[in-house]
Amino acid sequence: MAQILTQTLRPPSVPLIAVDPYFSVWSAADRLYDEHTTHWTNKRNSMAGIIRIDGKPRRFMGKVDLADLARVNELPAMEQISVKVEPLTSTYVFEADGIELEAAFMTPLLQDDLELLSRPVSYMTFRVRSIDGKAHRVQLYIDLSAELCVHATDQAVTWSRAETGERVAAMRIGTEEQPILGRIGDDTRIDWGYVYLAVPQSEGLQTAIHSAKMRMRFADSGQLPEKDDEACPREAADDPVAMAAVFDFGETGEQPLSRYAIAAYDDIHAIEYFGKPLDAYWRKAGMTYEEMLNQAAEQYDELVVRCADFNRKLIHESTQAGGEKYADMLSLAYRQAIAAHKLVAGEQGELLFFSKENFSNGCIATVDVSYPSIPLFLHGNPELVKGMMRPIFKYAASEEWTFDFAPHDVGCYPAANGQVYGENKLEYQMPIEECGNMLIMAAAVCLYEGNAEFAREHWELLTRWAAYLKEHGMDPANQLCTDDFAGHLAHNANLSIKAIIGIGGYSILCSMLGDPEGEAYLTTAQEMADKWVETASAGDHYKLTFDSSPDTWSLKYNLVWDRLFGLHLFPTSVAEDEIRHYLAKQNEFGTPLDSRSTYTKADWLVWSASMATSKEQFEQLVEPLWHFLNETPSRVPFTDWYDTVSGKQIGFQNRSVVGGLFLPLLKAL
Template sequence: MSHPFRPPSVPLITVDPYFSVWSAADQLFDDHTKHWTNKRNSMAGLIRIDGKSRLFMGKVELSEDTTNEEPAAMQQTSLKVEALTSTYTFEADGIELEAVFATPLLLDDLDVLSRPVSYMTFRVRSIDGRPHDVQIYVDISAELCVNTTEQAVVWSRQTSNGKIAAMRMGTVEQPVLARTGDDTRIDWGYVYLAAPQTGSLETAIHSYRVRKQFLETGRLPQQDEQSHPRAAAEDTPVMAAVLDFNQVNERQDSQYVIAAYDDIQSIEYFGKRLDAYWRRTGLTFEEMLVLAVEQYEEIQTKSETFNRKLAAESGDAGGDSYTNLLALAYRQSIAAHKLVSDENGDILFFSKENFSNGCIATVDVSYPSIPLFLLYNTELVKGMMRPIFRYADSEAWKFNFAPHDVGCYPKANGQVYGENEPENQMPIEECGNMLIMAAAVCLYEKDAGFAREHWELLTKWAGYLKDNGMDPENQLCTDDFAGHLAHNTNLSVKAIIGIGAYSLLCKMLGEKDKDAYYEAAEEMALNWSSKANAGGHYKLTFDSTPETWSLKYNLVWDRLLGLNLFPEHIIEEELRHYIANQNKYGTPLDSRNTYTKLDWLVWCASLAKPKANFEQMIYPILHFLNESPSRVPMTDWYDTLTGEQLNFQNRSVVGGLFIRLLQPVST
């Protein structure tokens, strides 16, 4: 089945949890561009064709005064979201404009991936057979470098060996790494607008009213506004660039600008401030910008190649719906992280638990995200796990099970979830997650050296699951929004597979306990099959009535890790039950409510061997994205009847949607 794709929000700039700009509208000019937290991050795009100006991005006015009229807009004719690019096409006055927003999050090139750079490329051509005089205006406002618009900003120009024209803005205060929390934006460092220095480029730093000046005259002020500190909300300053295409004919012409962010320092890691990964060799920000320009063509080619490759693979695996889901999920999942390295040079890949609680390096956020990173760079899975191992191995961690997180973004100084009270922990959940993740990364790398480095902790956690995992006590799992639950059958599945995962690692490392742990997992799986059986499906809890049920999403790792602890008929029965209970926008998470989790739904669908059955389960998800009234970056928690977001947005967990592309492995 195919369906026109209308993302609830379109990724424009997707670098990290702070530098992130989206369009939450059907047309790029219908509303201001926004940060993923829904706060306005205004950027504007205008085009002048033969002296007539039109709008193609954002809004000209920042005031809420409804008497302010916006200029006429171009006609938006198409939108195509691919893994690394979002491409809008417009037409007006004999000209076709393509506006391409690309962040090169190439998982096989971590230097490029970690650069805080996003490209805006503008391609124009005549479509009426006549030449046209064309200029394009684009700007970035001070809203991109403040947490709230009451904060004062200053601005300046930067030089880069004469090759690049660069402008920057930042707060006066510069509270580097001082702010923590969830619904927050960066208020330190500097946002940049840069472009190759050519004769066709004109730039200015001025009030946002410069947009109207361009509309009316096609020009920018000859001099920058003097940089006196003022609130970002006060006659909001913008950095503006005009790209002069001169005479445009039928042959497409292209120019670009760069949006970039110098965050100075990125993460606080157990009291030590860490730089972004790209800085580890001593590269300056200006040198990095020069590289971003020099490698522009190469990066665009690599990005286009990857877009095509993923589209072909996802189409083969799951059809058009799956292609669209993965295209929208790719940048979101990666950009919900920050890449740094520790004092040993080891990669650390920190997630932010967006619109949930702001935790950093959350285990049960990493777990659902790993399919994407297992596919393209297993080192990043290790980078998610290293902070947890370090914290769990310290005197600060008092429990004999795995921690939930290591702090609140961007400070990774120790767990904050649930105020560290025992009743707010997730003992079975996090032990199972860490063991499954360790086994997955080692199996997909065909090397268990990473597990050997952390063997004492992994052994402790496997023992915990063996003693406590068969019939979990009243505790939280990753679906903590549903509350505590005793005798959780899906959580028991995780414990059983976690023990099986440990047995695989034992086998890879030649440890003598491999048979004992696998046999324990086999016995537990047999017991599970009997206790959870409700006749045609399997219950929500061991002690609940046969009418209850839940998505047993953890079962997918039984197949991917080649454990085969649970018989095929269980999976077949469960899948039939999920399809039978499907609502308009998908199958609910369990029998208690009508909401679902996007990632878990795709994991369950991936258990379906026939492609047609997989498509049957995921098509309602695309239907949801097309019709949801919640115009936010892809949410993973929504109602299957109304299509409304419950909470969560822009989270890394959508990396889990790539699970259908993973191939089972074995030792």
């Protein structure tokens, strides 16, 4: 069995295509050819790759397990030498028969270019070169299956060629029914719109839309069918259809030769927003899908350079902040955090950035999912934080929302038509949690922009929520918080911190806007913090709840904003005592969330570690998270909820909250 030699971290799952909650393909295996590629929900979204070297076929991506295609499974695989995950790119290197193949999967999620970030395009680049001093004839086959555009494989699909002009050859597959925005829920895949495979025209290029049997035809002859499959439409599971391209590299020597393909998705409409369909952000100027594909091809060379430059800079910055293992984790988290969202333009052209609660409950624009994710976006582009908050402000200001605290969500993805969490029953609300989150997020985005006009636009709601925290936040009643999987909790000490920081954040906004009420709110926050220290103290640490025994404890992750905001409401000794206690309670794969269980949350673990006074302490606290990712038997996209003893996933995967791992990159204000 080949050994992976050059990658330090073994990712539990490698992002290949990472665009949005629907257009998402991963490799949950050590080697790209060990298993089928999958959607983040673990359902098959298969892509296949075969290379012919001097007429000898070898696999490098995916599997084929159909009985009549068993010979493809028996094809020898290239030896995978390495896999490297960088923020925007996942790169595999293979060797066989004197040839080195590099396969790079790049999604240009650059936050300083929002039209590009919202573009539903991912690039696959294939570079080949001789490594034995001899020339070799090389052909390379790739395909995308109909599984990428169906929720279930019993859905019928149709296919066609796309009109993209002379530069690009494009093919597409979509469901026959096309139920646009009709499927709502969590463990779902898109079944409307069209998946595309687009390739630049080049000498020797072959393309075909046909049953997966063409993989065998290529393996045997190097040729694709001359005509596209005519048995259209048919079920995705019935003699599966795929779009394929074959690149002819000709005689390949020591000088690398490169070809690329574009995987893309036209979702037609992206989000339903209070009863009206909205399109992806890139469409706001009226560009057609075909124009977008051509632009994506024209910009390929430029984007390769931009993405490589971004990768280098972010890896350097994260290594400086937390060491090489921390940099590995941010590289794995970056695309996932962004691609768990959909960026759209509202009716007035406003930016809206919708998260999906993946493998949780499917909620859209969830406040307590946005809150942990914002460090990545404050670091990259605060406009995206505003885009998260606007749907909540709109809903909270409507007659549909009757509570005097902030909502939890605005619906279930992709339908943002009003809160669905807990059937809107009072006992399932998160009053302190969401008020605190919205106030902290508002203060953070305004401080990072140096401008509070965004808060002014929503001042009535922010003032109402600050007043709510002032009245109810010191000693929270029995209620849920963002860690709702742990159940209701009264007198929650960490939730009280959130209320105190939320009030402090409101005082900052008052000061920025010249509102004299700010001083009174700051005084209130200080008085509450003083009382908190006295009530929560357990001697060498601070308790889980105000009324619990001194041997209870919890990660006080909300405290980190006291330093970032420059409020200094709590003595520095609070964080120092907590950090020592977290290290003392550490298990093999990290410090648990609290004293009730051995599971933890990756985002809160990093936030808590960020309160450390030394880089050494920080690395001590976060290194077990790296080991979890490297060793967990749970081969899923980065989960934020796992057991610190067994190293197994408890729940959640591919969530936006891993954006919280970027908090150490934020500067105190």
